[in-house]
Amino acid sequence: MTNSPENNQAGGQPAMHRPPIVSPRAWEAARQALLVKEKAQTRARDALAAERRRMPWMAVEQTYAFEGPAGKMSLLDLFEDRRQLILYRAFFEPGVFGWPEQACRGCSMVADQVAHPAHLNARDTTLAFASRAPQADIARLKARMGWTMPWYTITDGFDADFGVDQWHGHNVFFRDGARVFRTYFINNRGDEAMGSTWSYLDATPLGRQETWEDSPAGYPQDPPYKWWNWHDRYTAEARPDPNWVKVSNAEEAAFRKLGAGPKA
Missing domain, CATH: 1.10.20 (Histone, subunit A)
Structure with missing residues (x-):
């Protein structure tokens, strides 16, 4: 077993002190030991998602207006007739670094991570982005970057009312007929983990909708x-x-x- 610093220093950087170099058997033992902690983390994440599914909901009383490719839309329209909506506020507007050619670098990385929306749609869930940029600029940016998610223009105080006027974030909503409820909010470093089908579904009130999940009675599974x-x-x-x-x-x-x- 060796544990010595890397001898070569590229670009004047300090020597890299590497972990020990071990046999395959010792490496597998170390992996199995760490796997115990990783499984515990997975179970803790499942338990947190179960607790999230029992969060109280907040009724959205105000009617909010957005612009889409076909014109004016309400918050209810953004659901696309599904029960759940995840709406990410991306910074793309005058004053953002890179405007008008680029959206915020961080928000663009979030957009690059988005999984194919068909899997979310199959779970009665819609994912959409919203910014203050006009639709013409959004369409141009999406075409150049290869993004396909629905992306709407905020036209009123939605961003200020839902904690995303000064920063990015994911708001999660549930639709019961014509009534809309806010069920969860993820921002700051929480946004880093978003992008996979599973991270999105775990943020929703219905979850992944699979029988192994701990969900309230009557939830679809x-x-x-x-x-x-x-x-x-x-x-x-x-x-x-x-x-x-x-x-x-x-x-x-x-x-x-x-x-x-x-x-x-």
Whole structure:
């Protein structure tokens, strides 16, 4: 076992003190020891998401107005007839560094991380961005950067009312008919973890909607893995696909045998 500093110093940087170099057996033992802590962190994250699903809701009483590609839209319209909406306030407007060619660098990194929205849509959830830039500038930026998420223009005091007038953040809403409720808010370093289908769903009041989750009674839930699909096939195939059910059942059984399933 060795533990010596790197001899070569590139660019005048201090020597890098590397971790010990060990045998494959010792490396695997170290990985297994750390895996115990990683699993504990995963279970703690699951428990936190379960607590989030029991957060009280705040009724949104005011009607907010946005501009979209087709014209004026309300906050209710942004749901696209789904029950859940995750709305990220991205800084793209006069005064932002890079305007008008670029949006905020941090917000642009968030946009680059966004997973394909079809998986969220399959869970009755819409993801959208909102800024104060006009729609023409938003369309130009999206086309150049290859972004496809819905992106709306804020036209009133929505950003100030929901904590995103001076900084970025994800507001989560739930729609019950014509009524809208604010259910959660993520900002600051919390935004760093957003982007995956799972991080978005864990922020919503309904969660991933899988049977292993600890959710209040009456919440929609399906068996894990069964609702998954290719992003271009959700509306083309009946769910769950019987062949995929067989495959996912076998995979789930193997994961549980190894202690790696959803409840492991």
